[in-house]
Amino acid sequence: MKSKVVNSISFVAALAIGVLSVGCGGGGGSSTTTTPTAATSTATLTGTVVVASSSAGGAVGAAAVTQTAAATSSLIEGAVINIASYDKSGKLLGETAVNSSNTGSFSANLPLSSAGGYVVLTSHKEGFIDFSRRVDYETPGDINLMAEMDAANVVAVPVGATSTTIGSSSIIKKANGKEYVLFAYFKDASGKGKMMVGKAALSRMATGDKPSVALEIPKESIPSDVTSLVGSINSYDPTNPEDAKKFPGSYADSKGNKLVSLGFDFIDIKTDGGQTLGAAIKKAVAKGSLKKSAANAPYYVTRWMNSSNCASLAIGDADKNASNGYNIPIFTYSYNSGLWEQLGQGTIVKTYSSDITDFKSYSDSNASAACTANYGDYVKIEVTNKDYLNSPWNLDHILTSEPKQVCVQGKVMDQSGKAIKQSIYFSFYDNESSPNSFNWGSTSSKNDGTYKMTTVLVDNTDSDRVGTISYYNPYSYENVTVNATLGDYPNCTTQDINVTAPQMCTVTGQVKDDTGAVKANETVYVYSSSPYMYRTGSTGSDGNFSIETRCALDQSLYVRNKSVAKFNPDGIKAFDEVSDENNVVGLGTFTIVNQAPYSYGWLSSNSIKLNGSTSIGIYGYDYDGDVPLTWVLKDNGVQFDTNTTTGNYLYQYVDRTFTTTGDHNITLTVSDSKGKSTTSSVGTVEVVALSRAPKITNYYADKTVIGVNKSNTLHARGYDLDGDNVNWNYKKGSTTLCSGTATGGSFDTNCTYTTSATDANETITFTATDNSADQKSSSRDLTVRVQNTAPIIANAYASSYRTDVSATITLNAVVYDIDGDLKSVDVKADGVSILSSCTATGTGTQADPFKGTCTYTMPSTPATVTFRLDVSDNSSTRSSTMTVVGGTTAGLEIKIQ
Numbered sequence: 001m002k003s004k005v006v007n008s009i010s011f012v013a014a015l016a017i018g019v020l021s022v023g024c025g026g027g028g029g030s031s032t033t034t035t036p037t038a039a040t041s042t043a044t045l046t047g048t049v050v051v052a053s054s055s056a057g058g059a060v061g062a063a064a065v066t067q068t069a070a071a072t073s074s075l076i077e078g079a080v081i082n083i084a085s086y087d088k089s090g091k092l093l094g095e096t097a098v099n100s101s102n103t104g105s106f107s108a109n110l111p112l113s114s115a116g117g118y119v120v121l122t123s124h125k126e127g128f129i130d131f132s133r134r135v136d137y138e139t140p141g142d143i144n145l146m147a148e149m150d151a152a153n154v155v156a157v158p159v160g161a162t163s164t165t166i167g168s169s170s171i172i173k174k175a176n177g178k179e180y181v182l183f184a185y186f187k188d189a190s191g192k193g194k195m196m197v198g199k200a201a202l203s204r205m206a207t208g209d210k211p212s213v214a215l216e217i218p219k220e221s222i223p224s225d226v227t228s229l230v231g232s233i234n235s236y237d238p239t240n241p242e243d244a245k246k247f248p249g250s251y252a253d254s255k256g257n258k259l260v261s262l263g264f265d266f267i268d269i270k271t272d273g274g275q276t277l278g279a280a281i282k283k284a285v286a287k288g289s290l291k292k293s294a295a296n297a298p299y300y301v302t303r304w305m306n307s308s309n310c311a312s313l314a315i316g317d318a319d320k321n322a323s324n325g326y327n328i329p330i331f332t333y334s335y336n337s338g339l340w341e342q343l344g345q346g347t348i349v350k351t352y353s354s355d356i357t358d359f360k361s362y363s364d365s366n367a368s369a370a371c372t373a374n375y376g377d378y379v380k381i382e383v384t385n386k387d388y389l390n391s392p393w394n395l396d397h398i399l400t401s402e403p404k405q406v407c408v409q410g411k412v413m414d415q416s417g418k419a420i421k422q423s424i425y426f427s428f429y430d431n432e433s434s435p436n437s438f439n440w441g442s443t444s445s446k447n448d449g450t451y452k453m454t455t456v457l458v459d460n461t462d463s464d465r466v467g468t469i470s471y472y473n474p475y476s477y478e479n480v481t482v483n484a485t486l487g488d489y490p491n492c493t494t495q496d497i498n499v500t501a502p503q504m505c506t507v508t509g510q511v512k513d514d515t516g517a518v519k520a521n522e523t524v525y526v527y528s529s530s531p532y533m534y535r536t537g538s539t540g541s542d543g544n545f546s547i548e549t550r551c552a553l554d555q556s557l558y559v560r561n562k563s564v565a566k567f568n569p570d571g572i573k574a575f576d577e578v579s580d581e582n583n584v585v586g587l588g589t590f591t592i593v594n595q596a597p598y599s600y601g602w603l604s605s606n607s608i609k610l611n612g613s614t615s616i617g618i619y620g621y622d623y624d625g626d627v628p629l630t631w632v633l634k635d636n637g638v639q640f641d642t643n644t645t646t647g648n649y650l651y652q653y654v655d656r657t658f659t660t661t662g663d664h665n666i667t668l669t670v671s672d673s674k675g676k677s678t679t680s681s682v683g684t685v686e687v688v689a690l691s692r693a694p695k696i697t698n699y700y701a702d703k704t705v706i707g708v709n710k711s712n713t714l715h716a717r718g719y720d721l722d723g724d725n726v727n728w729n730y731k732k733g734s735t736t737l738c739s740g741t742a743t744g745g746s747f748d749t750n751c752t753y754t755t756s757a758t759d760a761n762e763t764i765t766f767t768a769t770d771n772s773a774d775q776k777s778s779s780r781d782l783t784v785r786v787q788n789t790a791p792i793i794a795n796a797y798a799s800s801y802r803t804d805v806s807a808t809i810t811l812n813a814v815v816y817d818i819d820g821d822l823k824s825v826d827v828k829a830d831g832v833s834i835l836s837s838c839t840a841t842g843t844g845t846q847a848d849p850f851k852g853t854c855t856y857t858m859p860s861t862p863a864t865v866t867f868r869l870d871v872s873d874n875s876s877t878r879s880s881t882m883t884v885v886g887g888t889t890a891g892l893e894i895k896i897q
Contacts, residue, residue: 134338
């Protein structure tokens with residue numbers, strides 16, 4: 001039985017993995033929320049997106065085109081931040097999407113529940129690993145966060161039919177004869193990661209280097225119109241404190257089970273058109289250009305599990321089925337709850353190349369020791385759910401023993417002993433390298449400056465209680481760590497946190513729109529680059545704002561991501577200040593101009609046959625939240641489709657059928673409710689009248705070197721560019737071996753035939769012909785070398801070559817035939833067959849050799865007996881002879897041939 005990931009789970013479009021710490025931030029535009037439920041209050045959620053200090057990436061592969069993140073600055077501009085607010089029951093209170101500003105900051109206003117709840121934040125930007133974090137709260141209040149995004153390890157490889165190399169260097173062939181695109185992620189001794197593909201990755205593995213995670217995508221499941229894949233993979237070890245802090249969500253599943261992580265990863269596979277591979281596969285199946293059997297071909301993920309995690313294996317085999325190997329649960333992250341959903345099981349294997357069913361030597365009692373002795377193991381997962389590739393995933397155990405909760409609490413104070421009342425985000429982790437005694441935990445301080453953080457012991461008998469609290473100083477903008485000792489819940493130990501707070505002043509002003517009306521709920525923020533500092537706020541119903549910020553520091557005021565004024569709260573009126581006295585700076589009134597919405601579109605195909613159709617993807621949103629949005633699609637300037645959304649976010653597909661030939665230039669226009677619009681070019685679709693020949697994407701034989709009179713199977717796959725039905729055949733010379741018709745525009749065929757009776761090089765031609773009026777054809781040749789191999793006598797010997805008269809001896813032989821067609825075996829003594837005295841086992845194949853034993857009684861008078869072993873297959877014979885001397889006959893020579 002194989003371990004599989006098979007559950008069908010709904011995922012949101014954004015992907016996330018990363019870490020959030022504390023900061024104050026702003027900018028990013030207004031929000032769109034659902035109608036708040038009762039007992040809610042509006043809070044401001046702010047933060048900054050920065051490049052993680054440990055970010056490093058690269059890619060290697062003969063067919064690879066490397067991409068690197070734009071990480072020249074520590075700030076990340078233009079990240080899409082999705083924020084959703086929930087009450088404790090999981091009911092959605094409001095959600096919004098904003099962008100990080102040119103200072104990396106973001107801000108949004110959302111309703112929070114007076115009874116407590118949680119918010120889930122996710123962020124995405126191309127070239128970086130997405131992040132997500134769930135933040136729970138007991139009482140509503142402003143929440144300050146920081147996102148540290150790792151630079152992605154990204155590599156693009158050619159795989160499609162239009163690639164002249166057919167991605168040969170990125171593709172490997174498995175023992176099952178199928179081809180796979182291989183992505184592998186390696187880490188060096190310093191922890192820096194590098195992506196490698198195909199044969200280059202295999203070569204590195206051959207040197208003994210272990211990939212942190214490797215993904216094998218079956219070539220047959222990649223849609224024919226996908227010419228390349230872009231893979232992004234990062235791998236994290238939770239026994240590493242820096243990695244542990246990047247764990248998304250909580251160590252718990254949606255059923256309330258506590259988890260202990262053995263490793264977590266991020267996998268993102270997109271097509272050259274920017275779609276997730278899973279979405280491209282679904283579209284190809286719907287269009288009929290990809291068979292469901294090919295779409296459902298399993299993927300394989302192989303993940304290295306470091307020896308530092310071995311102790312956690314003592315929890316036991318996940319499915320308690322010894323015949324199925326030793327299994328670990330696999331989870332995927334839910335962006336709604338910030339918790340984990342179980343997908344299936346992963347099986348432990350010893351080597352990357354091990355079959356998923358091979359390794360069964362672990363038991364609950366020896367798992368930890370066996371893993372340690374092997375310095376870690378691989379976990380192999382067979383994946384049949386393509387959505388699995390569109391999310392972070394986690395190797396976990398559910399803690400089956402009663403977990404022991406441990407905790408630490410304290411107060412956050414400034415240098416004068418006063419409570420710091422803004423929310424500060426804390427994380428707690430084991431400061432030992434291995435193994436982890438307790439799970440990583442997190443919390444935010446309350447508005448009264450207090451915090452309380454709980455976590456769970458992996459082993460409830462473990463006496464280790466020492467760990468590290470990490471938090472982001474909201475004033476100095478740096479990570480700070482403090483060692484702490486946990487107490488058994490509810491008897492928490494106390495660890496107060498002292499934060500040096502600078503003197504604070506206030507900046508005020510007003511914002512209006514371009515009609516002169518006051519602008520309520522508009523985010524404004526102040527920023528300084530040296531030293532780095534930002535503070536955020538928003539306007540009230542009268543358009544006025546008031547932001548607490550640092551005194552005696554040159555800084556800028558931003559409205560709508562644009563710097564509008566400079567000031568320094570130092571009691572001296574200067575720069576753009578209207579007033580500056582008593583620690584308050586007045587900056588007057590600012591006018592913002594309504595911005596046009598953002599629009600972007602893409603095509604699923606750029607070339608189709610007359611009267612064929614293609615899908616058009618459309619995306620858009622409005623910075624100002626001026627809803628509803630209206631979108632219009634035009635073909636060479638003529639409108640052919642339009643619709644209006646109810647919200648501030650647009651993402652959908654529209655199918656378009658083309659009834660005229662030529663180039664069709666497609667444009668997308670998105671307009672807001674105030675008449676501002678943006679037009680973007682989607683692309684050009686070439687529509688042709690004549691039929692195009694089918695594409696043969698794959699043609700191979702189970703065996704290209706094989707014996708005579710053997711059964712061999714040929715395989716050919718491909719598609720018709722115009723979606724026509726395809727007639728296909730396999731021919732050897734003028735003889736048709738197999739033929740048939742494929743409907744729906746794609747073909748996936750096979751042909752089983754018998755090789756010739758003599759040695760030969762057989763050329764077999766596969767031809768695909770469409771059923772159009774002009775019947776266009778494509779052909780591919782394949783040569784199979786037919787060569788009989790004579791049987792092999794691996795061993796032949798007698799129990800003795802000199803013995804007494806009348807003694808009984810045994811004759812032994814091991815024989816096999818590489819071609820598997822061993823036909824006859826005979827043993828003669830002085831020309832007379834003695835088979836009646838022989839016994840044998842085995843079928844005579846190389847994997848199961850023929851092993852025979854014969855008995856023979858020597859003559860009663862001195863004599864030399866010659867024994868001969870004859871073996872034959874369909875067309876050849878081999879022999880071996882030996883002599884045995886009986887009695888004391890002199891001058892006899894023993895010969896073994």
